[in-house]
Structure formats: C-alpha cells, structure tokens
Amino acid sequence: MNISMTCECGNTTGFFSAGEETEDRAEWVEIEDDDRFKLTTDARGLKVQCKFCSRIYVIASTDHP
Numbered sequence: 021m022n023i024s025m026t027c028e029c030g031n032t033t034g035f036f037s038a039g040e041e042t043e044d045r046a047e048w049v050e051i052e053d054d055d056r057f058k059l060t061t062d063a064r065g066l067k068v069q070c071k072f073c074s075r076i077y078v079i080a081s082t083d084h085p
C-alpha cells in the first residue's frame with residue numbers, strides 16, 4: 021500500500037503500514053506526519069483538512085447502498 025497526499029498549498033505527507041491487522045484482516049495505515057493533515061470521517065467519507073492552509077478535502081465513500 022502506498023498513499024501520498026499533497027495539498028494545493030504544497031503541504032505533503034505519506035502514509036505507512038503499521039504492520040498490524042484488525043479482526044477482519046484489514047491492515048492499519050497511519051499518516052506519517054499528523055501535524056500536517058487532520059483526518060476525520062463523516063457520512064460522505066474521509067475528510068482531510070490541511071493544517072497549513074485549512075483547505076478541506078472529502079474522499080468520497082464508494083460504498084453506495
């Protein structure tokens with residue numbers, strides 16, 4: 021798994037696999053630098069806020085019932 025994130029303002033970070041699995045064998049992936057982005061979830065999906073310029077992105081869930 022390889023994820024990186026770059027805001028329009030240039031703020032960037034990657035994610036790494038923590039090497040641990042959940043009960044359903046999903047792997048935990050953690051942000052490399054949580055001083056750069058804030059991650060939250062809501063009904064739409066994963067919400068990412070840049071801590072440099074405060075811009076907010078929503079990564080929409082693809083699981084539409």
Ligand SMILES: [Zn+2]
Pocket residue numbers: 027028029030031070071072073074075
């Ligand atoms: Zn930004």
